[in-house]
Amino acid sequence: MPVGYSIYVERPSYVHRRIDPRTKLAALGATFVFALAFNHPLPLALLMVAVLAIGRWATIPWRKMAPFLIGGTWFLVLGVMVWPLYVKGGPVLLTPFGIEYTLDGVLFGVAMGLRVALMVIAAGVWMMTTSPQRLTEGLLRLGLPHKAGIAMTAAIRFVPLLNAERVTIQEARQARALDLQRGNPFSRAVRSIAIIGPLFIRAIDVAQSLALAMDARGFGARDGRSSIVVLTFSRTDRVIVFVLLATCIAAVVGRLLGFGTITKDYL
Amino acid sequence: MDRSMEPIIEVSGLHFRYASGKRDALDGIDLTIRRGEFVGVTGPSGAGKSTLCQCLKGIIPAGTFTGNVRVAGQDVKPRGPYMESSALVFQDPETQIIGLTVAEDLAFGPENLQRDPSQIRAAIPGYLKTVRLSGYEDAETYRLSGGQKQRLAIADALILLPDILILDEPTSELDPIGKDEVFEVVAALRRERAVTVVMVEHAAEQLAEMADRIILMDHGRIVADGPPDELYHGEGFFHRPDGERSPQVAQLLVALERDGLVDAARFTAREDEAVALLSEMLEARAGVPAGD
Amino acid sequence: MTSNGQRPDVAIDVDAITFRYEPKSPDVLHGVSLQIHHGEFVAMIGQNGAGKTTLAKTFNGLLKPTTGTVLAGGTDTRTASVGQLARSVGYVYQNPDHQIFAQRVRAEVAFGPNNLKLSEAEVAERVQEALELVDLADHADEFAFSLGRGQRQKLAVASVLAMRPPTLVVDEPTTGLDQKGAKGILDLLTRWNTHGRTIIVITHDMTLVAERVPRTVVVGGGRIIADGPTREVLSNQELLAEAFLRPPQVTRVAQRLARYGVASDALTVPELHAELSRVLRGAV
Numbered sequence: 001m002p003v004g005y006s007i008y009v010e011r012p013s014y015v016h017r018r019i020d021p022r023t024k025l026a027a028l029g030a031t032f033v034f035a036l037a038f039n040h041p042l043p044l045a046l047l048m049v050a051v052l053a054i055g056r057w058a059t060i061p062w063r064k065m066a067p068f069l070i071g072g073t074w075f076l077v078l079g080v081m082v083w084p085l086y087v088k089g090g091p092v093l094l095t096p097f098g099i100e101y102t103l104d105g106v107l108f109g110v111a112m113g114l115r116v117a118l119m120v121i122a123a124g125v126w127m128m129t130t131s132p133q134r135l136t137e138g139l140l141r142l143g144l145p146h147k148a149g150i151a152m153t154a155a156i157r158f159v160p161l162l163n164a165e166r167v168t169i170q171e172a173r174q175a176r177a178l179d180l181q182r183g184n185p186f187s188r189a190v191r192s193i194a195i196i197g198p199l200f201i202r203a204i205d206v207a208q209s210l211a212l213a214m215d216a217r218g219f220g221a222r223d224g225r226s227s228i229v230v231l232t233f234s235r236t237d238r239v240i241v242f243v244l245l246a247t248c249i250a251a252v253v254g255r256l257l258g259f260g261t262i263t264k265d266y267l
Numbered sequence: 268m269d270r271s272m273e274p275i276i277e278v279s280g281l282h283f284r285y286a287s288g289k290r291d292a293l294d295g296i297d298l299t300i301r302r303g304e305f306v307g308v309t310g311p312s313g314a315g316k317s318t319l320c321q322c323l324k325g326i327i328p329a330g331t332f333t334g335n336v337r338v339a340g341q342d343v344k345p346r347g348p349y350m351e352s353s354a355l356v357f358q359d360p361e362t363q364i365i366g367l368t369v370a371e372d373l374a375f376g377p378e379n380l381q382r383d384p385s386q387i388r389a390a391i392p393g394y395l396k397t398v399r400l401s402g403y404e405d406a407e408t409y410r411l412s413g414g415q416k417q418r419l420a421i422a423d424a425l426i427l428l429p430d431i432l433i434l435d436e437p438t439s440e441l442d443p444i445g446k447d448e449v450f451e452v453v454a455a456l457r458r459e460r461a462v463t464v465v466m467v468e469h470a471a472e473q474l475a476e477m478a479d480r481i482i483l484m485d486h487g488r489i490v491a492d493g494p495p496d497e498l499y500h501g502e503g504f505f506h507r508p509d510g511e512r513s514p515q516v517a518q519l520l521v522a523l524e525r526d527g528l529v530d531a532a533r534f535t536a537r538e539d540e541a542v543a544l545l546s547e548m549l550e551a552r553a554g555v556p557a558g559d
Numbered sequence: 560m561t562s563n564g565q566r567p568d569v570a571i572d573v574d575a576i577t578f579r580y581e582p583k584s585p586d587v588l589h590g591v592s593l594q595i596h597h598g599e600f601v602a603m604i605g606q607n608g609a610g611k612t613t614l615a616k617t618f619n620g621l622l623k624p625t626t627g628t629v630l631a632g633g634t635d636t637r638t639a640s641v642g643q644l645a646r647s648v649g650y651v652y653q654n655p656d657h658q659i660f661a662q663r664v665r666a667e668v669a670f671g672p673n674n675l676k677l678s679e680a681e682v683a684e685r686v687q688e689a690l691e692l693v694d695l696a697d698h699a700d701e702f703a704f705s706l707g708r709g710q711r712q713k714l715a716v717a718s719v720l721a722m723r724p725p726t727l728v729v730d731e732p733t734t735g736l737d738q739k740g741a742k743g744i745l746d747l748l749t750r751w752n753t754h755g756r757t758i759i760v761i762t763h764d765m766t767l768v769a770e771r772v773p774r775t776v777v778v779g780g781g782r783i784i785a786d787g788p789t790r791e792v793l794s795n796q797e798l799l800a801e802a803f804l805r806p807p808q809v810t811r812v813a814q815r816l817a818r819y820g821v822a823s824d825a826l827t828v829p830e831l832h833a834e835l836s837r838v839l840r841g842a843v
Binding site: 311313358436440442443445472510512514515516523526528538541545546548549550552 | 606607608707708709734735736737738739740765766803804805807809811812815819820821828829831832835836838839840841
């Protein structure tokens with residue numbers, strides 16, 4: 001089964017079409033700031049709901065969000081299990097193995113889990129609503145050098161190819177009696193290293209041919225490049241970025257004043 | 268002089284040796300190609316065909332370059348400016364496709380030359396039509412077949428508006444359908460546009476059908492140069508166990524000529540003409556009932 | 560025949576197999592049956608995506624059939640690992656660079672036999688034999704990647720030959736090679752076949768198949784469209800057209816001249832030459 005280019009999901013939604021990738025990047029950044037600003041589960045949970053709502057508004061199916069949600073849940077569980085060992089406060093809820101699990105500790109654990117889950121899910125939603133082309137164009141307009149932009153798209157472009165090559169090399173090795181199917185995971189891993197050499201060489205080959213083809217089509221012939229990607233940083237985008245900036249500042253200030261925290265001992 | 272007969276590529280005394288090479292990859296090439304010609308290039312591996320293609324395109328590899336190469340009035344120099352008069356299609360379908368979608372890939376070249384984006388977008392459907400990929404603008408390039416990728420590569424070259432289209436073994440990595448598709452597109456180009464074509468190929472039968480003139484290279488030199496009917500007729504390079512491939516009908520007619528059954532003046536390297544000739548000869552044996 | 564019954568004369572026995580990559584994806588092979596006997600030289604032709612490579616990969620267990628069985632050298636491929644099956648069925652990949660590890664020629668060829676846990680002396684003997692068979696003995700101490708494409712192709716073949724599998728599957732060995740390189744590989748395979756090995760070559764070079772390979776299997780749309788002596792298969796235009804293939808030029812010409820009494824199944828230039836001489840001279 002071919003591996004696709006990216007996890008971008010093409011949808012004709014407002015979020016996909018009308019919001020500039022730079023705005024989306026700012027929103028992602030703001031989400032991270034909010035997530036780090038609070039360690040109380042309540043604001044984080046509200047933020048999580050907001051992010052999921054945006055994802056659904058962008059008509060991304062639950063099926064596609066599922067891997068991120070599952071990952072997020074793991075972090076939640078981990079948070080609840082580990083943090084109460086460090087954070088104590090309020091009434092004791094449980095005492096497994098003689099360790100006191102206090103209310104504050106559990107709430108903090110939930111908050112930490114939510115924090116990571118939030119960042120993971122926000123990144124997922126962001127990737128699924130921003131096409132690589134528009135993202136690259138956005139970054140270029142923010143000042144990313146042209147060569148870096150092309151390097152990004154070329155890397156994405158060649159993921160399916162190199163993946164297919166890896167599979168082929170693996171098969172070819174197996175056909176010469178390098179058994180990758182039996183043995184314990186460790187020895188299998190060691191034998192898998194035999195794949196890396198040829199794959200690396202293939203990757204270099206691909207890179208050389210690609211460079212030649214790019215030269216042949218005029219890459220670097222002029223000082224800059226034009227682009228068929230249309231990006232408009234509209235009034236809506238400006239408003240959104242402004243609001244994001246304002247709320248980020250408010251969040252940081254609020255945190256410094258002590259709001260939205262379970263404990264001031266940890267970030 | 269009729270404009271269509273003027274030389275568009277003039278090569279004299281071209282020698283090239285790769286930086287790590289032990290001998291000249293191109294060992295004294297003299298060549299003139301006229302506007303509108305379709306020149307086929309063939310020969311064994313290592314003959315210098317790809318090196319020649321790259322020199323004609325103006326992307327000279329690292330090494331020692333001496334001699335003169337003039338393409339559409341501009342001299343080719345190592346590390347010289349990008350030459351817009353020619354476009355090059357490579358052998359490997361995978362590594363010359365750069366965009367994530369077909370439209371993006373087509374736009375890559377013109378974007379490099381800072382052409383106007385709205386004009387590029389407007390031009391895309393026309394070029395897709397030429398290579399029989401209409402409607403594929405948003406298709407993800409990794410999903411395309413080998414033949415489709417090579418046709419896209421041809422469109423990528425044509426959208427640069429070159430005077431000269433250079434194709435370096437465009438069908439070597441393709442299956443029979445892919446090969447047919449590419450040859451059809453190139454043959455149609457021949458008929459519909461005034462572009463000069465230089466095509467390196469091993470497929471002797473197709474080369475004989477399409478090329479006005481074929482150049483045979485070996486060990487960095489041009490060893491034969493002429494119209495298909497002349498080139499594939501000659502002794503020396505083809506009709507030998509370890510020689511280069513020539514069209515099967517050419518081999519057949521040469522063998523019949525040796526038997527004295529066919530007149531040398533009637534020689535052809537093209538299938539339809541060969542069948543017509545043989546039919547004529549077999550008709551002339553009328554009197555011998557069919558099937559005996 | 561039971562699923563573990565031995566038919567010692569059959570190298571590859573494909574019994575009504577279907578294959579799909581994922582449970583929910585469509586079938587790529589539909590009810591394919593095929594027997595290849597020891598010592599045969601068979602060509603598998605068809606378009607890319609028609610299933611010929613998929614089918615070939617079931618021969619050495621790289622792919623296991625979804626339904627049906629494949630017996631390679633009498634062993635059911637579903638019960639043995641690829642590594643074990645490699646002893647009876649060797650597989651040479653189209654692109655030699657997929658197989659070649661970055662090392663010297665000798666070590667490259669020794670990789671397979673070493674995996675078979677043979678003695679040092681045995682490995683050295685096999686390596687030498689394989690290198691001589693492909694004419695690379697002079698390059699034994701060079702780096703594999705410093706060889707040209709045609710030589711790397713031969714190296715890939717040698718590396719598999721060194722495991723001395725009775726059956727060899729070679730995938731598109733002539734793609735990207737010039738006339739001399741392609742002939743070199745075919746000469747090699749023919750020689751190996753005359754030593755009694757079973758050779759299955761996947762290709763779409765109709766001319767070489769016509770000239771060198773006695774039996775042809777045509778694969779189209781995941782099915783076997785034709786299977787028989789090359790002469791019969793390649794001169795059947797309708798059958799080939801089903802697989803979007805055309806006969807070699809010389810066969811096409813013969814067919815277009817058939818109404819004058821020319822035999823329409825000429826496979827090579829010498830054959831058509833002889834045939835035309837016969838008809839033109841009115842000899843019987």
